[in-house]
Amino acid sequence: MTDAIFLSLQLAFTTTSILLALGVPLAWWLSRKQSFVREIIAALVTLPLVLPPTVLGFYLLLLLSPNNTLGHTLSDWLGGPLTFTFSGLVIGSVIFSLPFMVQPVRASFEAIGSRPLEAAATLRASPIDSFFSVVLPMAKSGLIIGATMTFVHTLGEFGVVLMIGGNIPGETQVLSIAIYNYVETLEWQKAHQIAAGMVIFAFLVMLLLSQVSKRQLRHGAL
Amino acid sequence: MIHRDKPCYTLKITQQTQLSSFSLEVDLALPASGFTVLFGPSGCGKTTLLRCIAGLHHPVNGVIKVNGATWQDKTTRLKAHQRDLGYVFQEPSLFDHLDVTANLLYGYKRATSKGRLTLEHIAQLLGIEHLLTRKTAHLSGGEKQRVAIGRALLSNPKLLLMDEPLSALDHKTKNEVLPYLERLPKELSIPIIYVTHALSEVERLADHLVIIEKGRVIAEGDVHELMLDLDGPLSHFNQAGALVDAIVTGYDSDYSLTELTIDGGILHMPTSIAPIGSHRRIRIGASHVSLSLTAPTDSSIINCLAATVIAIKAECEAMCIVRLQLGETSEILARITKWSKDHLGLQEGLAVYAQIKGASLIKQ
Numbered sequence: 001m002t003d004a005i006f007l008s009l010q011l012a013f014t015t016t017s018i019l020l021a022l023g024v025p026l027a028w029w030l031s032r033k034q035s036f037v038r039e040i041i042a043a044l045v046t047l048p049l050v051l052p053p054t055v056l057g058f059y060l061l062l063l064l065s066p067n068n069t070l071g072h073t074l075s076d077w078l079g080g081p082l083t084f085t086f087s088g089l090v091i092g093s094v095i096f097s098l099p100f101m102v103q104p105v106r107a108s109f110e111a112i113g114s115r116p117l118e119a120a121a122t123l124r125a126s127p128i129d130s131f132f133s134v135v136l137p138m139a140k141s142g143l144i145i146g147a148t149m150t151f152v153h154t155l156g157e158f159g160v161v162l163m164i165g166g167n168i169p170g171e172t173q174v175l176s177i178a179i180y181n182y183v184e185t186l187e188w189q190k191a192h193q194i195a196a197g198m199v200i201f202a203f204l205v206m207l208l209l210s211q212v213s214k215r216q217l218r219h220g221a222l
Numbered sequence: 223m224i225h226r227d228k229p230c231y232t233l234k235i236t237q238q239t240q241l242s243s244f245s246l247e248v249d250l251a252l253p254a255s256g257f258t259v260l261f262g263p264s265g266c267g268k269t270t271l272l273r274c275i276a277g278l279h280h281p282v283n284g285v286i287k288v289n290g291a292t293w294q295d296k297t298t299r300l301k302a303h304q305r306d307l308g309y310v311f312q313e314p315s316l317f318d319h320l321d322v323t324a325n326l327l328y329g330y331k332r333a334t335s336k337g338r339l340t341l342e343h344i345a346q347l348l349g350i351e352h353l354l355t356r357k358t359a360h361l362s363g364g365e366k367q368r369v370a371i372g373r374a375l376l377s378n379p380k381l382l383l384m385d386e387p388l389s390a391l392d393h394k395t396k397n398e399v400l401p402y403l404e405r406l407p408k409e410l411s412i413p414i415i416y417v418t419h420a421l422s423e424v425e426r427l428a429d430h431l432v433i434i435e436k437g438r439v440i441a442e443g444d445v446h447e448l449m450l451d452l453d454g455p456l457s458h459f460n461q462a463g464a465l466v467d468a469i470v471t472g473y474d475s476d477y478s479l480t481e482l483t484i485d486g487g488i489l490h491m492p493t494s495i496a497p498i499g500s501h502r503r504i505r506i507g508a509s510h511v512s513l514s515l516t517a518p519t520d521s522s523i524i525n526c527l528a529a530t531v532i533a534i535k536a537e538c539e540a541m542c543i544v545r546l547q548l549g550e551t552s553e554i555l556a557r558i559t560k561w562s563k564d565h566l567g568l569q570e571g572l573a574v575y576a577q578i579k580g581a582s583l584i585k586q
Contacts, residue, residue: 115315118278121302122309123329123377129303133328137319 001190003170004178011086011174012154015093016101019150022094023101024143028131030102031109042106049099057163060092064164082164089165089172096160100149108142109135144212152205156198246270246281246437252415254289256407256429259445260417267437268417272383275415276309277302288381306334308374310384314366316358322369323354329377337378344372347409348402364395368402375410382406382414388423403427421456425449425465425505450553452535452543462508462543464554470496479524479580486549487527491583508543510582511556513574515566525578529554531570534563544568546576554578 030042048056064071064082074091075082082088112135120130136143158176165172167181175194182191246267252258260268273279275286277293277300286293288307293300308329316325326341345351348368353361361369367387374382387403388396404427406414416427424431428445433455441448441455446465448456456462472481473494480496482489482504489504496502517526529546532553536542542563544556556576568574 115311115313116317118302119309119311119315119317120328121278122276122305122307122383123373124303124332124334125328126301126303129332134317134319138317140319 001178001194004173004175004194007086007170007173008155008175011089011093012151014090015097015154016147016151018090018094019097019101020143020147023098023146023150024105024136027102027105027146028109028135031106045102046099048096053096053157053159054163056096057092057160060088060095060160061164064088064091084164084166084168084172086165086171089161089174092160092164093154093157096157097150097153100153101146104142104145104149105139106142108139111142112138141213145209148205148209152202156202244437246274248434248437248439250432250439250442252413252432253430254413255411256413257427258413258415258430258432259424259428260415260432260434261421261424261428262419262434264419266434268419268434269385271434272385272415272417275381276307276383277305278309291380306378306380308377308379308382310367310371310374310382310387312386312390314363314370316361316366316370316373318358320358321354322350322356322358322361325358325369326354326373326376329373333376333378335378339375339378341376344376347405348372362395363391364398367391367399371402380412382410382412384414384416386418387416389418389420400426421461425463426503446553450545450555452533452545452555457543462555462557463505464508466504466506466548466552466554468502468504470498470500470502473498484548485552486529486547489527489578489580489583490524491580504583506554506578507582508555508557510579511546511554512577513544513546513556513558513562513566513568514577515574517575518577521577523577524580527576527578529574529576531568531572531574533570534568536560546574548576 026041026045030038030045032038061083062068064074066072066075066081066083071082078087080087082091116134116138117127117130120134121127125133155174156176157174158180161172161174161177162180165174165177167173167177173181175198179191179194182188182194244267248271260271262268270279274281274284275293280299281294285295287295288305291306292298293305317328320328323341326344330336330341341354342351345354348371350365350368350372353365353369358366358369367390371384371387388399391399400423407429416423418424424445431441431443431445431448432439433441433448435455441451448454449463449465451457466484468482468484468489470480471483471488473479474481474490478493479490480492480494482491482502484504491504512523513529527548529548531544532547533545534542535545537557540559540561541557542560544558544563546554546556548554554576562568566574
């Protein structure tokens with residue numbers, strides 16, 4: 001069970017870190033001027049929210065398999081096979097949790113509007129400078145919400161993980177899959193322990209988030 | 223080096239706006255100090271012009287030279303952050319995640335060269351010393367706008383641009399911020415370009431006035447001159463009047479009357495308006511000036527100045543406007559009936575006495 005907990009946390013941390021690095025610039029790009037291309041990308045980013053995880057997992061399995069050119073190139077580059085491995089899980093999670101990072105961050109970027117950026121520009125701040133000194137601090141609540149949602153969502157992920165990771169203890173068997181396993185083998189007690197732990201954890205996180213957004217409102221930063 | 227009253231930067235802009243049907247086409251050489259006010263109705267292109275100067279909006283074609291530096295021409299196009307300017311927006315646009323001091327220092331830290339103005343100096347100039355450690359959310363509208371002005375000035379700009387900085391404020395707050403604005407030209411050696419559609423702000427602040435209509439400059443020049451121009455665009459405003467620069471030279475506490483010395487005489491107006499020795503600009507409304515051929519001795523009107531008629535223009539069937547010279551260079555306007563004009567036999571060159579009701583001089 002500790003293996004599964006450790007693996008889940010590792011997956012959640014890795015996914016959240018990668019999505020902070022990739023999702024935040026993507027959200028910024030999407031929050032700028034409206035264009036048809038951006039709308040298409042925005043719709044694609046949202047897709048994992050509405051698709052059954054098994055559909056996403058199925059296509060990812062095909063894409064990442066060594067028989068596929070993309071999967072082959074990627075696994076060469078990352079130095080190992082991607083299906084039924086931790087690396088594959090990370091790729092799947094990143095894609096599956098993308099909207100959870102991009103949506104709130106994009107919304108808070110859009111809420112800032114163009115005025116603070118213009119003000120920063122007239123105060124000699126270059127675009128990169130103002131992104132770090134104005135945009136990111138002003139979008140703090142969106143970033144916290146995005147990162148937390150990504151983290152919690154990745155912990156609770158099941159379908160995609162099962163499709164591309166399978167159920168290998170210590171390698172791809174995360175918490176949600178461990179629960180499934182225990183139920184299958186009628187070990188209710190252990191299933192309870194994990195399930196209840198996850199309920200409590202998710203509840204605490206949501207409570208924390210509501211506090212964050214309340215504080216943000218009180219300080220008039222929105 | 224900036225020389226007072228000598229136009230040493232030019233501004234030339236040709237531009238197509240996407241929003242409206244007209245194009246903005248302007249060719250201006252503006253004074254290197256004092257307030258240049260861009261005045262015109264909403265949607266005439268004055269804000270767009272200001273944004274072009276700042277590099278926030280890119281004109282199709284344009285040349286912008288400021289104090290010898292080229293900000294834009296055929297080959298150069300500096301980005302907004304590469305231009306040494308300060309910009310005050312209609313809304314204060316402070317950074318809410320920073321406190322007042324951090325807001326003030328945002329541009330100061332990034333300035334290409336440090337000016338002589340320090341945080342302490344600016345805070346004192348704008349009366350915001352007591353706000354330095356506050357959060358921006360806890361400031362009033364007028365305080366926010368003063369912080370925004372200070373933030374722009376601390377970036378050591380070569381040119382200060384202000385886009386209707388008072389229009390989002392209520393009447394009372396406007397009057398709270400105006401004295402700080404009036405003080406700026408004396409404290410700074412840089413030119414200020416100020417956009418407004420309020421004639422009252424033109425009267426109070428402008429040194430040089432540019433009137434814009436549908437993207438074109440329809441009149442440009444010294445504000446006193448444009449106010450007096452009986453055929454100019456400002457004559458269409460129903461409250462014709464003249465601006466006279468005055469020095470406060472006395473105060474009668476028994477009657478609460480302030481004595482002002484102007485070119486051509488002495489004026490009295492009710493209440494204490496400013497400390498003795500300070501400079502004030504007084505607006506004398508044409509409708510508040512009456513004329514007589516001899517000096518009246520039994521009138522309730524306390525101000526009576528010797529004047530010479532220099533022009534008379536019919537305003538409508540019943541009224542006409544008389545342009546009068548006081549002293550060496552000052553001029554004022556009087557709106558009188560045609561009947562009075564004929565009755566007194568007014569004509570150019572005639573010496574008259576202009577009476578100005580003291581009560582009419584109070585700022586609204």
